[in-house]
Amino acid sequence: MADLFLEIVTPSKSSFSGNVISITIPGAIGSFQVLKNHAPIISTFEIGVIKVELLNKAPEYFATSGGTVEVLNNKIRVLADTVEPLADIDLNRAKLSLERAKHRLENRNVEDINIARAEAALARATNRIKLVEKYQNDSSL
Amino acid sequence: MATLRDIKGRIKGVQSTQKITKAMKMVAAAKLRRAQEAIVNARPYARQIFELLSHLATEDDLANNPYLKNKEVKNVAIVVVTADRGLCGAFNANIIKEANRYIKEELGGNANVSIFGVGKKGYEFFSKRDFKISGKKTGIFSSLRYDYSLEIIDEIIKGYLNDSFQKVIIIYNEFKSIIQQKIVVEQFLPIPVKLIAENISYPVALPNYIFEPDQKYIFNYLLPKHLKAQMWRILLESNAAEFGAQMTAMDNATTNAKELIRTLQLKYNKERQAAITKEILEIVSGANALKSA
Numbered sequence: 001m002a003d004l005f006l007e008i009v010t011p012s013k014s015s016f017s018g019n020v021i022s023i024t025i026p027g028a029i030g031s032f033q034v035l036k037n038h039a040p041i042i043s044t045f046e047i048g049v050i051k052v053e054l055l056n057k058a059p060e061y062f063a064t065s066g067g068t069v070e071v072l073n074n075k076i077r078v079l080a081d082t083v084e085p086l087a088d089i090d091l092n093r094a095k096l097s098l099e100r101a102k103h104r105l106e107n108r109n110v111e112d113i114n115i116a117r118a119e120a121a122l123a124r125a126t127n128r129i130k131l132v133e134k135y136q137n138d139s140s141l
Numbered sequence: 142m143a144t145l146r147d148i149k150g151r152i153k154g155v156q157s158t159q160k161i162t163k164a165m166k167m168v169a170a171a172k173l174r175r176a177q178e179a180i181v182n183a184r185p186y187a188r189q190i191f192e193l194l195s196h197l198a199t200e201d202d203l204a205n206n207p208y209l210k211n212k213e214v215k216n217v218a219i220v221v222v223t224a225d226r227g228l229c230g231a232f233n234a235n236i237i238k239e240a241n242r243y244i245k246e247e248l249g250g251n252a253n254v255s256i257f258g259v260g261k262k263g264y265e266f267f268s269k270r271d272f273k274i275s276g277k278k279t280g281i282f283s284s285l286r287y288d289y290s291l292e293i294i295d296e297i298i299k300g301y302l303n304d305s306f307q308k309v310i311i312i313y314n315e316f317k318s319i320i321q322q323k324i325v326v327e328q329f330l331p332i333p334v335k336l337i338a339e340n341i342s343y344p345v346a347l348p349n350y351i352f353e354p355d356q357k358y359i360f361n362y363l364l365p366k367h368l369k370a371q372m373w374r375i376l377l378e379s380n381a382a383e384f385g386a387q388m389t390a391m392d393n394a395t396t397n398a399k400e401l402i403r404t405l406q407l408k409y410n411k412e413r414q415a416a417i418t419k420e421i422l423e424i425v426s427g428a429n430a431l432k433s434a
Contacts, residue, residue, distance in 0.1 A: 011183055
């Protein structure tokens with residue numbers, strides 16, 4: 001049986017490489033799941049959660065800030081700007097950056113800020129916190 | 142003539158300098174190893190994003206995409222990548238020299254040239270002279286992060302798309318080996334079409350990809366990412382090359398110090414022997430004078 005091979009790379013390192021059952025990706029026009037023998041697809045994805053289902057193991061979750069995915073001949077290549085495994089997320093740091101982004105957006109008329117950047121930071125922080133709060137318990141066995 | 146004490150003082154001084162250069166060499170060696178690892182880690186992403194781009198490129202894109210299309214060149218931006226600090230031999234000087242040569246020979250003077258300084262040394266050189274500065278990013282090499290690459294590219298893309306310059310050349314040190322850096326002059330924008338065209342690995346029809354949202358969008362989404370990955374690679378290369386150059390420079394300094402200490406030590410010994418001989422002579426001739434009296 002041919003396997004479904006997944007590789008997740010970011011600019012700073014290769015974060016995951018191995019065979020998987022499926023992967024769920026927060027695609028640009030809707031979240032989608034890739035199983036074996038999926039049709040070739042190239043899609044961008046946004047800030048959200050990548051879920052990787054593994055054989056005989058608990059699924060792994062990654063917080064990502066966007067990127068592209070290519071599926072071809074049972075090979076999945078995820079090129080992400082950043083990915084963070086659930087276990088590596090620092091909840092306190094995420095909460096701090098959430099506060100910071102909120103503060104910036106609230107004072108947008110006072111300070112000279114890059115609104116798009118602050119909004120992206122807000123979305124990233126929210127994403128991390130949501131991920132941790134949702135899955136922390138069932139993966140920290 | 143130097144007295145014994147003077148020479149001893151100098152030996153001490155050179156010895157402590159030698160200790161410092163030795164330590165700096167070891168620090169550079171440790172940092173170099175990390176920098177090399179970073180390059181290796183950055184490779185898969187840069188390669189794959191480029192492959193993906195090549196899969197996606199269409200004839201139309203190659204001819205008309207703003208990042209790929211050759212425009213009439215009125216102004217050229219030169220990105221000069223140097224280190225933030227010295228003490229690394231001719232590392233920075235070589236880049237500056239090459240940039241000057243390029244401006245003079247290939248572009249015929251600095252009238253339509255602006256400099257984008259990455260790294261303090263190069264920026265300082267050009268900002269003090271008669272050059273237009275289109276941007277700078279300094280003090281980044283002490284703790285290199287991917288964000289810096291994003292910031293540099295965002296600024297370059299902005300200038301490129303609003304027509305401040307129509308061509309971007311980048312000059313940097315490539316890491317060949319610990320003792321060897323290669324100066325590279327590359328056209329950064331427009332992205333040389335040849336590069337992508339050469340890499341289109343589908344003489345056979347493209348597999349029937351589903352595109353979400355669509356091919357054009359993804360292509361345009363990936364191009365800036367490709368540039369960022371490129372810039373990141375260049376920063377890492379330059380960083381590793383800097384440590385390599387620093388290591389070599391400090392190694393040379395240590396060897397020189399050793400040689401200097403040897404010469405001084407020899408001089409010291411000779412002086413000491415001369416002093417002893419002189420004293421003995423004095424005593425003997427004194428004794429002789431007493432005897433004959």
